[in-house]
Amino acid sequence: MSYVAIRGGAEAIAQSNRLLDAVRALGGDQASIEVEMIERQMPILHGRVLSEGGLYHPTLAALALKQSLGDPLEAAFMLRAYRSTQPRLATTPIHDTSRMRLIRRISAAFKDIPGGQMLGPTPDYLQRLFRFDLIEEDRTMFTSLAREWLGNLPDDAVPATFPKVIDALRAEGLLAPASPQDAEPFDITRAPLVFPVPRSAALATMARGETGGLLALAYSNMRGYGDVHPTVGELRVGYLPILLPHPATGELIEAGEVLITECEIVAMYEDTGNGGKPTLTLGYGACFGHNEVKAIAMAILDRSMQAGITHGPRNPSEDPEFVLLHVDGIESMGFCTHYKMPHYITFQSDLDRLRTTQKKHAQKAEEKFHAR
């Protein structure tokens, strides 16, 4: 494919850029939405941008949403563009999510799990009926929401960290034994995906993949183009403390925390293939922010791709190349929207070929007519 540079339109483009900014303010005298409002009042959308941008920078993610008029793909694109301008200072030590400070923890596999299940903030049991009173929600009503919820906080201490459900399954011998692998993970920000890729590349690609893309492919497996048949062993949302070495002493210190969603799915059991007893198979998903659909879909795709690697891909969701090359929102959005840009030369070429073909077709038809 070749591209031809175009000229002209600079003034129109500049005006269009100004208009895009002005659209936020046209048609009313409202106050500008504050970046902190986006972060606090739209945490799900905000979290999606954090994870798809691949950079945990809450303030910039909120700014990107404001600047992009609420478009999560464009907002994630801005985060990616920003990150590409920043120096890489470090790689963190290996972090273990058992240290997460949880705000939500559920299991669909067991009703009784060590430490118990806590729903936390979730729309799972809502009836999706409109609350029209929110249209008229004023500052007083809004601030009273938090004040009322914070009143009479329970004194009973709840631990912030909990054991993992699958650790219990592993202890019971229902899972294949696993030992920690400390090989240097694949860095998708520095190297292209050349297949086959290690699992670390697949997990990193999906961790910043587009939620809808991951969901669509995982859904194909759920509906029948695959046989993962998942059960959510554990889904947890919480804050992971980030440990980094102190610049003066080298001691690991807590430098901050990041909100993440994590899911482990339990799938069908399989023979281990080496004469051992059959064990359950598993899939793993995790991402920045609170995004349960993404974490579950990622875990299903992790499992389906593992099956594809073991048995050969039998459907699209088991093919790592198919999955990993189609779930990145920035790449797919970029390819899709580039079709809007001027393609005058290539399209004129198509028209030229069509006209020539039509002409030949007409000539042949005429020759056939005269040959009768």
Place this chain on the structure above:
Amino acid sequence: MTFPLLPRSQWMRAIAAADEARVVALAARLASDLQATPSAPPRAGLALLRLRESVMLDTFYLGEIPVASARVSLLAPDGRRVEGGAIVLDDSGDLAVALAVLDGVLAHDLPGARDVEGLLREGQAEIDGVARVRGAMLARTRVDFSLMAEVGNGDDA
């Protein structure tokens, strides 16, 4: 309560949770009093977050996080030069320098250490408050999905 009230590994988190304007103002004053000089240029950029997933125990990169770090040298009253350092999830080298000054003052019990400890307490109180809210999120939404056969027609107890 003993001085300081937290292990050094928790100081950054606590001080960073205090009011940033007061953190920066106190650090500026102490940096001037103690003739702070950078031991190394402050740095701001990104770090890859390396995670161990829990099903096959592989490691992978979940994404990137902003990181700022600084090391400063401070002049103690006895004439020694001592060091402070800071690393924080932020993209401001200036903030990292401020935190490094406070870290050095507290670590070596330099003049102003009690003021830093005050910020530490303030930040820790903030963190405790957040932890209490998170704990309430869990406590108030604890659920027992008892089977219908076990509890009859009643709702949860």
